[in-house]
Amino acid sequence: MKNSEEAIEKVLAGLRDAESAAGMERRILDQLDGLEERAAVRSRSGWLRLRPIWLVAPARPVAVGSLVCGVALAGMFAVALAIPAIRRLGHVPAQGRRSPAPVRSLALGASEVAAKSAQPASSRSDVRALEEVNAGQIKAEGKTNEGSAEAVLDSDSVALEEMHAPSRPAPPMPLTEQERLLLRLVHKDDPVELAMLDSKVRALQDLEDKAEFQRFFGQSTRQTTPEQSMTGQAAPEQSTTEQVAPGQSTMDQAMPAQPGMEQTTPEQSVPEQSVPDQPMQPQSTPEKFAPDQSTTQQATPRPTRTGENE
Amino acid sequence: MASVEGCSLALSSMEGARSEIDLAALVETYSSLLFRVAHSVLRSRAEAEDVVQDVFVRVLEHRRSLTAVRDMRVWLVRVAWNLAIDRRRRIRPKQFDEGFAESLVARNLPADEALNEAQRLRSVLRELERLPKAERNVLLLSVVEELGTAEMAEVLGRSESAVRALLFRARTRLRERLEEGEGR
Numbered sequence: 465m466k467n468s469e470e471a472i473e474k475v476l477a478g479l480r481d482a483e484s485a486a487g488m489e490r491r492i493l494d495q496l497d498g499l500e501e502r503a504a505v506r507s508r509s510g511w512l513r514l515r516p517i518w519l520v521a522p523a524r525p526v527a528v529g530s531l532v533c534g535v536a537l538a539g540m541f542a543v544a545l546a547i548p549a550i551r552r553l554g555h556v557p558a559q560g561r562r563s564p565a566p567v568r569s570l571a572l573g574a575s576e577v578a579a580k581s582a583q584p585a586s587s588r589s590d591v592r593a594l595e596e597v598n599a600g601q602i603k604a605e606g607k608t609n610e611g612s613a614e615a616v617l618d619s620d621s622v623a624l625e626e627m628h629a630p631s632r633p634a635p636p637m638p639l640t641e642q643e644r645l646l647l648r649l650v651h652k653d654d655p656v657e658l659a660m661l662d663s664k665v666r667a668l669q670d671l672e673d674k675a676e677f678q679r680f681f682g683q684s685t686r687q688t689t690p691e692q693s694m695t696g697q698a699a700p701e702q703s704t705t706e707q708v709a710p711g712q713s714t715m716d717q718a719m720p721a722q723p724g725m726e727q728t729t730p731e732q733s734v735p736e737q738s739v740p741d742q743p744m745q746p747q748s749t750p751e752k753f754a755p756d757q758s759t760t761q762q763a764t765p766r767p768t769r770t771g772e773n774e
Numbered sequence: 775m776a777s778v779e780g781c782s783l784a785l786s787s788m789e790g791a792r793s794e795i796d797l798a799a800l801v802e803t804y805s806s807l808l809f810r811v812a813h814s815v816l817r818s819r820a821e822a823e824d825v826v827q828d829v830f831v832r833v834l835e836h837r838r839s840l841t842a843v844r845d846m847r848v849w850l851v852r853v854a855w856n857l858a859i860d861r862r863r864r865i866r867p868k869q870f871d872e873g874f875a876e877s878l879v880a881r882n883l884p885a886d887e888a889l890n891e892a893q894r895l896r897s898v899l900r901e902l903e904r905l906p907k908a909e910r911n912v913l914l915l916s917v918v919e920e921l922g923t924a925e926m927a928e929v930l931g932r933s934e935s936a937v938r939a940l941l942f943r944a945r946t947r948l949r950e951r952l953e954e955g956e957g958r
Contacts, residue, residue, distance in 0.1 A: 478877070480917045484822070484826070496827075
């Protein structure tokens with residue numbers, strides 16, 4: 465009985481005398497301060513979120529700068545859009561003032577202006593005639609409808625105004641395909657080719673070419689005649705065409721004989737130093753060559769001359 | 775006595791400027807009382823300290839509505855009590871009870887006697903927990919000497935006579951159970 469009571473009292477006393485750890489208040493206060501600061505920051509950020517940006521702006525200079533630039537650009541853009549619209553609006557009433565006039569008179573005035581622009585060289589008499597016609601029509605209308613006389617007169621004045629207005633040339637039409645080709649020719653092609661497009665010039669050019677040809681080859685045939693007379697002494701009985709071997713062109717035969725070539729025989733071979741001089745001095749070597757050799761030398765490439773001579 | 779004066783000072787400051795709650799003054803005035811209340815339920819210093827901190831966090835959260843609190847002391851004790859009960863449900867208090875019982879054993883006792891004493895104190899705590907809830911709560915709150923019957927009644931939501939009766943029954947039942955246990 466006593467032991468149990470003592471034990472109960474001891475336990476209750478222990479619970480009663482329990483002491484907190486040292487510095488508990490300080491720790492709790494620090495923790496609460498941290499919580500308070502966090503709550504304040506949260507509330508401040510919430511307030512900043514709710515505030516308009518121009519109130520938050522002082523805290524963010526970069527944001528302010530970008531905002532000001534954006535506003536300025538938007539203003540400039542709005543002004544740029546508004547100016548053409550204002551101008552358009554300013555023109556509309558002037559046209560609106562004319563629009564109440566009868567459409568017929570406007571059409572007439574437009575046709576007159578078109579006619580005037582289409583025939584700028586026409587005299588003023590045509591215009592006067594048109595005015596008279598218009599006036600006659602107006603008079604006729606005035607007889608039929610006296611009430612609309614003033615309106616007709618107004619339309620007449622509008623038509624006259626349109627008529628006397630300075631003519632405006634028609635806008636340039638787009639070029640056709642042929643015109644574009646011509647332009648390309650004119651601006652890019654050779655002037656000689658362009659001149660050849662003319663048939664007369666082309667015929668003259670042909671004639672000149674033929675005359676030049678005749679003149680040139682006529683001279684050349686006259687020059688080759690003495691050569692043939694000289695070589696003819698060496699081989700009078702052989703013609704040049706017979707001495708040309710089959711498969712060899714006349715140009716090959718015209719080449720000087722060189723060592724190693726199949727055409728040259730040992731007897732025909734000459735000292736090497738004299739070989740290059742052979743074609744250059746045809747008059748000085750006829751005695752050194754045999755009659756067969758001379759015939760090969762005589763086969764000069766002049767087929768055209770022979771053909772022309774023939 | 776000094777704590778009572780501190781409490782009255784805090785209350786007077788609360789009444790003088792109700793719009794602004796001086797949290798530091800509240801902590802300095804009531805932290806030890808709240809610690810004992812929490813410790814009576816939890817029997818652990820660390821857990822009791824956490825409960826006290828949670829109480830003042832609640833104060834911070836309800837700072838604007840604290841002006842409607844009639845008795846700050848009772849309100850704080852009730853908050854601490856409820857938080858401690860809630861925490862006790864989530865933790866394993868048996869280990870805390872064993873540690874608390876060993877801490878109560880006198881250090882100058884021989885080892886066998888110290889073991890017997892520790893076992894006896896553990897049985898007291900065990901029987902305390904086996905008491906009916908109302909009796910247990912009244913008994914634990916009565917440990918805190920600073921709380922009178924009226925305040926205990928206000929904290930527990932009972933009348934003062936009921937508190938007194940519960941307290942008497944709790945002590946009697948606990949003693950009987952302990953004697954029964956010793957007789958076996």
